[in-house]
Amino acid sequence: MAYFRSHVLVSVDPVCVEKGAYELIETLQDELVKQGLVEEVQVLETSRIGDPETEGLDLMVYPEAVHYTKLTLDDVPFLVEEQFLKGRIAEQYIRETKRVIDEELSAPKTKEVRIVLKNIGEIDPLNIEDYIARDGYMALGKVLTEMTPEETIQEVLDSGLRGRGGAGFPTGLKWRFIRNAVGEQKYMLCNADEGDPGAFANRRVLEGDPHSVVEGMIIAAYAVGASQGYIYCRAEYPIAVRTMKIAIEQARNFGLLGDNILGSGFSFDLEVRMGAGAFVCGEETALMASIEGHRGEPRPRPPFPAQKGLWEQPSNINNVETYSNVPQIILNGAEWFANLGYNKSTGTKTFSMAGDVKNTGLIEVPFGITLREIIYDVGGGIKEDKKFKAVQTGGPMGGCLPEKLLDLHMDYEALAEAGSILGSGGLVVMDEDTCMVDIARFFMEFTQDESCGKCTPCRIGTRRILEILTRICEGKGKPDDIDTLRYLCDQINENSLCGLGKGAPNPVKSTLEHFLDEYEAHIYEKRCPAKVCKSLIRFEIIEGLCTGCTLCARNCPVDAISGERRQTHVIDPDICIKCGICEQLCQYDAIEIK
Amino acid sequence: MATEVKEGQDIRKMVRTLVQNHGDEKAELIPILHEINRELGYISDEAIKELSKKMNLPSSHIYSVATFYRMLSTEPRGRHVIQFCESAPCHVTGGRLVWQKLQRELGLEKGETSQDDKWTLLTTSCLGLCGVGPVMVIDNDIYGNVTPEQVPGILENYE
Ligand SMILES: Cc1cc2nc3c(=O)[nH]c(=O)nc-3n(C[C@H](O)[C@H](O)[C@H](O)COP(=O)(O)O)c2cc1C
Ligand code: SF4
Ligand code: SF4
Ligand code: SF4
Ligand code: FES
Numbered sequence: 200m201a202y203f204r205s206h207v208l209v210s211v212d213p214v215c216v217e218k219g220a221y222e223l224i225e226t227l228q229d230e231l232v233k234q235g236l237v238e239e240v241q242v243l244e245t246s247r248i249g250d251p252e253t254e255g256l257d258l259m260v261y262p263e264a265v266h267y268t269k270l271t272l273d274d275v276p277f278l279v280e281e282q283f284l285k286g287r288i289a290e291q292y293i294r295e296t297k298r299v300i301d302e303e304l305s306a307p308k309t310k311e312v313r314i315v316l317k318n319i320g321e322i323d324p325l326n327i328e329d330y331i332a333r334d335g336y337m338a339l340g341k342v343l344t345e346m347t348p349e350e351t352i353q354e355v356l357d358s359g360l361r362g363r364g365g366a367g368f369p370t371g372l373k374w375r376f377i378r379n380a381v382g383e384q385k386y387m388l389c390n391a392d393e394g395d396p397g398a399f400a401n402r403r404v405l406e407g408d409p410h411s412v413v414e415g416m417i418i419a420a421y422a423v424g425a426s427q428g429y430i431y432c433r434a435e436y437p438i439a440v441r442t443m444k445i446a447i448e449q450a451r452n453f454g455l456l457g458d459n460i461l462g463s464g465f466s467f468d469l470e471v472r473m474g475a476g477a478f479v480c481g482e483e484t485a486l487m488a489s490i491e492g493h494r495g496e497p498r499p500r501p502p503f504p505a506q507k508g509l510w511e512q513p514s515n516i517n518n519v520e521t522y523s524n525v526p527q528i529i530l531n532g533a534e535w536f537a538n539l540g541y542n543k544s545t546g547t548k549t550f551s552m553a554g555d556v557k558n559t560g561l562i563e564v565p566f567g568i569t570l571r572e573i574i575y576d577v578g579g580g581i582k583e584d585k586k587f588k589a590v591q592t593g594g595p596m597g598g599c600l601p602e603k604l605l606d607l608h609m610d611y612e613a614l615a616e617a618g619s620i621l622g623s624g625g626l627v628v629m630d631e632d633t634c635m636v637d638i639a640r641f642f643m644e645f646t647q648d649e650s651c652g653k654c655t656p657c658r659i660g661t662r663r664i665l666e667i668l669t670r671i672c673e674g675k676g677k678p679d680d681i682d683t684l685r686y687l688c689d690q691i692n693e694n695s696l697c698g699l700g701k702g703a704p705n706p707v708k709s710t711l712e713h714f715l716d717e718y719e720a721h722i723y724e725k726r727c728p729a730k731v732c733k734s735l736i737r738f739e740i741i742e743g744l745c746t747g748c749t750l751c752a753r754n755c756p757v758d759a760i761s762g763e764r765r766q767t768h769v770i771d772p773d774i775c776i777k778c779g780i781c782e783q784l785c786q787y788d789a790i791e792i793k
Numbered sequence: 794m795a796t797e798v799k800e801g802q803d804i805r806k807m808v809r810t811l812v813q814n815h816g817d818e819k820a821e822l823i824p825i826l827h828e829i830n831r832e833l834g835y836i837s838d839e840a841i842k843e844l845s846k847k848m849n850l851p852s853s854h855i856y857s858v859a860t861f862y863r864m865l866s867t868e869p870r871g872r873h874v875i876q877f878c879e880s881a882p883c884h885v886t887g888g889r890l891v892w893q894k895l896q897r898e899l900g901l902e903k904g905e906t907s908q909d910d911k912w913t914l915l916t917t918s919c920l921g922l923c924g925v926g927p928v929m930v931i932d933n934d935i936y937g938n939v940t941p942e943q944v945p946g947i948l949e950n951y952e
Pocket of ligand 4: 755756775781
């Protein structure tokens with residue numbers, strides 16, 4: 200494949216053709232020849248850019264993603280000179296863009312490095328040409344024409360890429376197992392089940408840069424010798440499902456999927472499968488059971504999917520983000536990737552930041568960055584400048600880390616050592632108003648709810664832990680509860696079949712370790728230090744601050760507040776259900792939680 | 794959810810068409826159940842019986858699959874289905890208060906359907922929209938950054 204520095208996309212839909220799109224292409228090409236740039240700039244035809252209503256012609260230049268509009272043929276020489284010869288943007292032809300604010304993904308902040316997210320929001324995900332213009336499918340071309348499957352695997356292995364779906368298994372090594380496995384048919388699976396609460400990076404990649412996943416999967420399929428692939432996407436992501444289906448269709452039309460891809464003799468096809476709302480289906484063996492049309496229950500491993508996976512055939516499964524790194528590794532080389540990152544964790548990782556941090560949303564940072572840098576430099580610190588209390592990493596099977604661990608360098612090993620996991624990169628930041636016992640209870644409610652019930656330790660154990668935590672939050676904790684919790688955590692961890700049960704105790708274990716004083720306050724003093732647990736708090740109106748505006752009384756759902764206008768109001772503690780509405784509403788900070 | 798009440802014959806016909814379009818391999822069971830659920834609002838006994846015949850699968854298998862997944866329902870649901878995100882990121886950004894308000898406004902507990910069949914109140918785990926939490930979904934409409942005060946206004950949008 201020839202290498203072009205820039206690509207120009209000219210829209211050739213019927214309206215633009217009418218307006219002279221082909222003449223524009225000719226003029227562009229003549230001008231590129233004249234200025235000696237034909238080798239460097241490629242002109243591509245595309246389906247549609249810009250608004251058909253506006254006068255003149257539209258074109259887009261990549262990799263800068265500049266959109267020129269209202270062009271006439273006379274503008275071309277100047278534009279070519281500015282843009283391609285002098286390498287600067289010809290401002291006068293630029294379209295004024297109405298930037299929609301993206302609440303989930305803003306421009307990269309300092310300390311961010313974007314590989315997986317680089318195209319998101321920059322390209323039209325429903326238009327394969329946009330992806331191609333940004334070097335898309337060039338890695339596939341390279342692999343199919345210049346590299347053997349074994350070389351491809353070696354390149355990924357050398358890059359140090361590890362699975363982004365949780366466990367961090369070396370991707371190249373997994374591929375080699377599958378390549379060496381014997382079977383009539385090998386399958387390539389993409390885990391797009393993203394069930395971890397707080398994680399949404401996979402969704403943004405599927406919706407915003409679908410072809411990076413498709414390309415990564417084709418390369419992987421070539422490397423291991425798979426002929427059929429499935430993207431298993433959770434049904435809660437309808438837009439992602441639709442986008443992937445369109446992307447697959449377009450890739451097929453371009454000869455990038457199907458028989459004899461790019462004339463290489465290699466054939467591979469891809470389909471999207473939808474989940475139906477079961478967290479445990481993110482576990483690889485459960486996911487395969489679900490694709491086959493069964494209940495999504497995990498089964499014991501071995502046999503591993505590499506030997507006996509989907510329909511008992513050797514199957515490779517990787518996360519969305521794992522695949523979307525692959526084209527970049529092939530294009531830029533293993534060394535480039537391996538140089539990013541830290542220790543045995545190379546490259547970057549996306550994190551979905553949520554909770555009490557100022558800048559919530561998606562970020563991508565190199566491994567090795569500290570939690571403090573993530574929360575304060577990238578995340579902008581804690582909302583309302585409150586005090587940081589904990590950060591929960593890795594979703595419901597991860598742990599809660601306190602202030603003293605904020606200088607931890609993020610990588611797979613360091614997090615595991617600290618009693619948490621990297622998981623899919625969810626980061627829930629919690630401020631001083633969070634009750635850690637309540638949070639532990641909350642995560643337990645989740646795992647208890649999502650436990651598939653197949654094995655007893657997970658099914659019964661999580662329920663017992665939940666009962667105890669609920670009791671503690673209600674002020675009915677008993678002195679031996681802490682020991683019982685520790686015992687149950689170990690039992691569940693050791694005896695559960697799949698990662699859900701093994702990881703379920705982590706939120707409890709980590710809060711017991713780092714926030715034991717909060718458990719003790721609940722149990723021994725019947726006090727919730729963060730003033731969250733309803734049974735342990737009281738709402739009171741402070742005389743002197745209350746102006747008697749009646750706002751609270753009018754909004755209390757159970758009429759627990761009484762008082763005359765302009766007189767201090769009072770709350771009847773026997774009626775109050777502690778909903779907190781009055782405290783939120785009062786303009787004079789006259790309501791106190793005790 | 795625009796669900797028409799379908800009677801026996803229509804249901805059987807719908808199931809037959811679905812099996813024709815998807816094929817009768819076991820792997821098509823969940824996609825077909827999704828479509829039945831969307832059409833009827835739930836997966837009725839009638840539909841399971843017909844599906845069992847057309848796909849050569851025991852009813853018990855179909856039933857056990859349909860009850861395993863949260864998005865498939867074997868019970869009829871209300872005209873509008875509310876799914877409230879109950880995961881931690883939404884919870885810590887104020888979801889708790891919104892949830893209480895929602896329950897009170899509707900007079901429903903988690904999983905219940907109102908007497909007049911207007912509402913079904915469900916919780917869901919994270920919808921991947923935590924950047925704008927608390928989040929709830931009514932039918933196909935997504936609401937982010939919801940506050941307790943907004944709840945009555947949002948509910949009013951539905952007939
Ligand atoms: C309960 C449970 C849920 C999981 N959910 C996901 C998920 O949503 N996405 C994912 O990629 N991996 C998930 N995993 C990990 C997968 O089993 C598997 O390890 C992963 O998809 C492998 O891909 P990777 O090597 O690219 O990380 C989950 C594991 C468990 C035990
Ligand atoms: S550990 Fe839990 S989720 Fe996993 S198989 Fe056992 S019961 Fe099911
Ligand atoms: S809202 Fe505040 S100021 Fe007004 S009556 Fe209630 S407590 Fe007093
Ligand atoms: S906390 Fe809720 S129930 Fe109690 S007084 Fe305030 S508004 Fe009324
Ligand atoms: S936690 Fe509510 S959408 Fe993610």
